[in-house]
Amino acid sequence: xxxxxxxxxxxxxxxxxxxxxxxxxxxxxxxxxxxxxxxxxxxxxxxxxxxxxxxxxxxxxxxxxxxxxxxxxxxxxxxxxxxxxxxxxxxxxxxxxxxxxxxxxxxxxxxxxxxxxxxxxxxxxxxxxxxxxxxxxxxxxxxxxxxxxxxxxxxxxxxxxxxxxxxxxxxxxxxxxxxxxxxxxxxxxxxxxxxxxxxxxxxxxxxxxxxxxxxxxxxxxxxxxxxxxxxxxxxxxxxxxxxxxxxxxxxxxxxxxxxxxxxxxxxxxxxxxxxxxxxxxxxxxxxxxxxxxxxxxxxxxxxxxxxxxxxxxxxxxxxxxxxxxxxxxxxxxxxxxxxxxxxxxxxxxxxxxxxxxxxxxxxxxxxxxxxxxxxxxxxxxxxxxxxxxxxxxxxxxxxxxxxxxxxxxxxxxxxxxxxxxxxxxxxxxxxxxxxxxxxxxxxxxxxxxxxxxxxxxxxxxxxxxxxxxxxxxxxxxxxxxxxxxxxxxxxx
Amino acid sequence: xxxxxxxxxxxxxxxxxxxxxxxxxxxxxxxxxxxxxxxxxxxxxxxxxxxxxxxxxxxxxxxxxxxxxxxxxxxxxxxxxxxxxxxxxxxxxxxxxxxxxxxxxxxxxxxxxxxxxxxxxxxxxxxxxxxxxxxxxxxxxxxxxxxxxxxxxxxxxxxxxxxxxxxxxxxxxxxxxxxxxxxxxxxxxxxxxxxxxxxxxxxxxxxxxxxxxxxxxxxxxxxxxxxxxxxxxxxxxxxxxxxxxxxxxxxxxxxxxxxxxxxxxxxxxxxxxxxxxxxxxxxxxxxxxxxxxxxxxxxxxxxxxxxxxxxxxxxxxxxxxxxxxxxxxxxxxxxxxxxxxxxxxxxxxxxxxxxxxxxxxxxxxxxxxxxxxxxxxxxxxxxxxxxxxxxxxxxxxxxxxxxxxxxxxxxxxxxxxxxxxxxxxxxxxxxxxxxxxxxxxx
Numbered sequence: 001x002x003x004x005x006x007x008x009x010x011x012x013x014x015x016x017x018x019x020x021x022x023x024x025x026x027x028x029x030x031x032x033x034x035x036x037x038x039x040x041x042x043x044x045x046x047x048x049x050x051x052x053x054x055x056x057x058x059x060x061x062x063x064x065x066x067x068x069x070x071x072x073x074x075x076x077x078x079x080x081x082x083x084x085x086x087x088x089x090x091x092x093x094x095x096x097x098x099x100x101x102x103x104x105x106x107x108x109x110x111x112x113x114x115x116x117x118x119x120x121x122x123x124x125x126x127x128x129x130x131x132x133x134x135x136x137x138x139x140x141x142x143x144x145x146x147x148x149x150x151x152x153x154x155x156x157x158x159x160x161x162x163x164x165x166x167x168x169x170x171x172x173x174x175x176x177x178x179x180x181x182x183x184x185x186x187x188x189x190x191x192x193x194x195x196x197x198x199x200x201x202x203x204x205x206x207x208x209x210x211x212x213x214x215x216x217x218x219x220x221x222x223x224x225x226x227x228x229x230x231x232x233x234x235x236x237x238x239x240x241x242x243x244x245x246x247x248x249x250x251x252x253x254x255x256x257x258x259x260x261x262x263x264x265x266x267x268x269x270x271x272x273x274x275x276x277x278x279x280x281x282x283x284x285x286x287x288x289x290x291x292x293x294x295x296x297x298x299x300x301x302x303x304x305x306x307x308x309x310x311x312x313x314x315x316x317x318x319x320x321x322x323x324x325x326x327x328x329x330x331x332x333x334x335x336x337x338x339x340x341x342x343x344x345x346x347x348x349x350x351x352x353x354x355x356x357x358x359x360x361x362x363x364x365x366x367x368x369x370x371x372x373x374x375x376x377x378x379x380x381x382x383x384x385x386x387x388x389x390x391x392x393x394x395x396x397x398x399x400x401x402x403x404x405x406x407x408x409x410x411x412x413x414x415x416x417x418x419x420x421x422x423x424x425x426x427x428x429x430x431x432x433x434x435x436x437x438x439x440x441x442x443x444x445x446x447x448x449x450x451x452x453x454x455x456x457x458x459x460x461x462x463x464x465x466x467x468x469x470x471x472x473x474x475x476x477x478x479x480x481x482x483x484x485x486x487x488x489x490x491x492x
Numbered sequence: 493x494x495x496x497x498x499x500x501x502x503x504x505x506x507x508x509x510x511x512x513x514x515x516x517x518x519x520x521x522x523x524x525x526x527x528x529x530x531x532x533x534x535x536x537x538x539x540x541x542x543x544x545x546x547x548x549x550x551x552x553x554x555x556x557x558x559x560x561x562x563x564x565x566x567x568x569x570x571x572x573x574x575x576x577x578x579x580x581x582x583x584x585x586x587x588x589x590x591x592x593x594x595x596x597x598x599x600x601x602x603x604x605x606x607x608x609x610x611x612x613x614x615x616x617x618x619x620x621x622x623x624x625x626x627x628x629x630x631x632x633x634x635x636x637x638x639x640x641x642x643x644x645x646x647x648x649x650x651x652x653x654x655x656x657x658x659x660x661x662x663x664x665x666x667x668x669x670x671x672x673x674x675x676x677x678x679x680x681x682x683x684x685x686x687x688x689x690x691x692x693x694x695x696x697x698x699x700x701x702x703x704x705x706x707x708x709x710x711x712x713x714x715x716x717x718x719x720x721x722x723x724x725x726x727x728x729x730x731x732x733x734x735x736x737x738x739x740x741x742x743x744x745x746x747x748x749x750x751x752x753x754x755x756x757x758x759x760x761x762x763x764x765x766x767x768x769x770x771x772x773x774x775x776x777x778x779x780x781x782x783x784x785x786x787x788x789x790x791x792x793x794x795x796x797x798x799x800x801x802x803x804x805x806x807x808x809x810x811x812x813x814x815x816x817x818x819x820x821x822x823x824x825x826x827x828x829x830x831x832x833x834x835x836x837x838x839x840x841x842x843x844x845x846x847x848x849x850x851x852x853x854x855x856x857x858x859x860x861x862x863x864x865x866x867x868x869x870x871x872x873x874x875x876x877x878x879x880x881x882x883x884x885x886x887x888x889x890x891x892x893x894x895x896x897x898x899x900x901x902x903x904x905x906x907x908x909x910x911x912x913x914x915x916x917x918x919x920x921x922x923x924x925x926x927x928x929x930x931x932x933x934x
Contacts, residue, residue: 001601013837014574014832017837017841018918019844026843033707033710033711034735034736035733035741037738038734038836039613039733041831044834046574050574054578056599058598059598062586063582073588077495081543087757089556090551090553090556092758093556094554095760096566102554105549108550115534132624138663145665168808169814172811175809176635176813176814218521250519250527264817273586274584274820275602275820276818317658320627321655327763335534336538337494339534339537341537342532342534344496348496351498352498354512358509358510371520371521405592405595407591425495427497428497454789462792465788466786468786469784469796475604475798476611
């Protein structure tokens with residue numbers, strides 16, 4: 001399909017702009033600061049702009065389109081009411097630097113959201129500021145540093161322990177916060193290898209980062225011992241809340257011993273993922289870390305709310321304002337729709353995942369023979385060995401059955417991994433149809449492997465060459481290769 | 493629960509297939525002491541109608557009916573209806589990061605078009621798919637600068653948005669960076685002071701127009717940084733770039749900024765998007781997603797996420813950033829708005845802001861108020877002295893239905909009497925008259 005720049009015709013306009021009223025001159029911009037060449041933005045009339053993006057949407061697949069079991073991403077239903085609420089003028093038109101007195105509704109909403117996050121996490125204080133889970137991680141590690149600096153242990157405690165199943169964000173956050181990474185192995189049941197761990201935690205350890213349930217979809221059965229090891233060494237524990245959808249109302253990270261938790265609002269508490277965002281990554285912390293939280297924090301005095309900037313021990317700011325407010329509106333709406341039923345949400349997510357696991361484990365390899373939590377990881381190792389059909393091939397073939405593929409090749413400890421997360425949103429019929437498709441693909445791998453190798457067959461494009469994209473890098477439209485497209489009518 | 497499909501019959505059938513008798517048994521791996529056995533202490537569930545009412549009540553407690561002259565980084569620009577219409581397409585709204593390109597050509601092509609628009613506006617070679625906001629992209633740029641130059645100092649002008657400076661300072665210790673600020677002189681930055689400070693610096697970050705709305709001698713600031721071997725990084729407003737020179741045209745290494753002005757409601761500060769663009773030399777060090785062109789198995793053009801060896805899911809602790817979820821939906825809003833404007837519309841939008849802001853300056857001066865930086869050319873924002881504490885002036889103006897601006901004393905102790913006033917294309921001559929009356933009233 002043509003790029004919008006290729007549909008452009010000189011002189012066309014999509015939307016008018018208010019003109020300066022009669023008699024008002026436009027002042028001159030000093031010549032040395034004035035733009036010389038106009039930017040080559042598209043020139044289309046409004047109907048063509050709308051049609052272009054509508055066409056693009058038909059070449060995309062979202063949860064509204066169908067099942068999207070992308071492991072670790074918690075692709076659940078996005079209630080449409082939430083979109084209406086975020087657009088209420090009292091929210092959408094509110095400037096973030098208004099005096100607190102003029103933003104009481106927004107501050108009350110933020111405060112109420114924090115109360116629910118405290119109930120779910122079992123911790124003592126919240127900062128809503130981080131813009132996504134990975135920024136929550138970084139913020140949490142900054143809090144670690146501030147805490148140890150106050151205790152005079154900052155120079156000594158240099159290492160963060162992370163299991164080999166962790167999301168890539170965890171080690172990346174460790175580097176960005178100036179810590180060093182200490183990896184720890186996974187044992188034969190998919191838990192942290194406690195014997196390996198004992199050799200790695202000492203007076204140089206600042207803390208642990210753990211996703212629990214892990215990226216394998218397994219709850220760490222050794223968590224009590226892990227807690228003793230870290231807190232016994234004077235270190236702190238960070239909970240990566242990527243998989244919180246498994247345990248709302250069932251088990252609280254605070255009760256597991258964690259000192260900081262980030263909550264991916266866009267996963268557990270539903271946001272439109274928008275092709276890659278927005279997200280929200282608030283952190284909840286134990287009381288000992290509360291003085292170091294980013295500014296501002298929401299404070300309540302009676303029925304009045306204000307933003308408190310007067311926090312001398314704060315690490316500073318990790319994002320502008322108090323955080324991505326529209327994300328808060330949607331997640332708070334989602335939480336209020338469920339109420340205490342958030343527990344049932346997690347139960348159904350776990351039920352759905354275990355049901356699919358039960359249907360599939362005879363056909364695909366199951367690396368850890370256990371019940372799963374809200375997601376599970378299978379391996380296409382046998383298919384690959386016997387029929388040359390890889391996890392990638394399986395994923396591409398699933399598209400022909402009308403499904404978005406699961407996450408593949410992650411976690412790294414499982415070869416040919418297929419990481420499947422159904423969420424609570426899906427009906428049993430959908431789960432069955434997806435399982436039927438995976439079972440059918442396993443048969444196809446034996447009987448007609450070429451069909452699988454060459455998939456997808458039903459999408460707007462065939463399989464794309466990612467190696468070429470990284471080698472012959474083209475990351476913007478090359479106007480110079482298409483001189484006829486811009487600034488002159490086609491065919492001229 | 494209306495968002496759940498499961499029936500009692502489904503539950504029985506599924507438990508039987510799993511081989512357990514209760515849902516509770518599914519959680520048997522959680523040690524008993526860590527099971528939460530109470531009911532969650534949250535309010536009862538609301539129906540959709542009740543939810544609507546509750547949120548309308550909360551929204552009504554916010555003040556949005558005063559005439560808005562408040563800016564300071566977030567602006568009351570008009571958002572076209574077509575932006576909303578595009579964003580409500582479920583295929584775009586409810587998709588995630590396009591890891592599987594054959595399912596995601598719509599979003600991938602849109603990001604490619606967005607990257608193109610950002611490169612055109614900033615005069616850069618490569619743009620990422622978006623960062624969190626206009627503050628975090630500055631921290632990202634510092635990381636690029638440190639690893640590109642091997643230097644450990646960042647220079648930021650004091651006339652750069654205070655929140656941008658705060659975020660840079662919060663990130664800096666983890667990056668092993670020291671942050672040095674260059675004070676403004678009369679509302680603008682002296683290139684010679686930048687040249688001095690930039691010695692041994694990885695980068696110089698400045699804002700154009702700066703936080704006071706003043707047009708900096710940006711080419712001179714960039715030259716001063718380049719002279720010292722530091723990367724000039726311009727923090728710019730997309731809406732200004734129909735009129736103002738592209739940072740790439742005056743020697744900047746990178747251009748960053750807050751994208752809210754293009755396509756996004758103010759929404760109490762987010763979610764919006766930060767843009768980050770650079771010269772091609774820095775392409776392999778950029779943080780965030782980047783979309784590239786390729787071909788499919790039939791040789792047809794298509795788009796994929798590319799240069800992923802920079803990213804956390806491949807490189808882990810050696811990645812250029814930890815970012816994964818970004819702000820694609822908001823960046824898409826920006827692309828749609830810019831596509832509706834086109835080059836002519838963007839220039840006119842800038843001219844209208846410029847003309848109205850100039851008119852406001854003139855009228856305020858006629859009414860006896862002084863500008864904080866009267867000699868300086870400005871764009872859509874300027875600082876005016878109110879003759880008393882600016883917060884008092886603000887409170888008085890609000891009584892007349894005018895939210896007159898941002899009290900600069902919050903960040904600049906010498907400017908306690910100054911309000912930063914923003915004038916967008918949505919303001920009218922009549923509203924400007926109201927502003928003048930509200931500020932000259934005493």
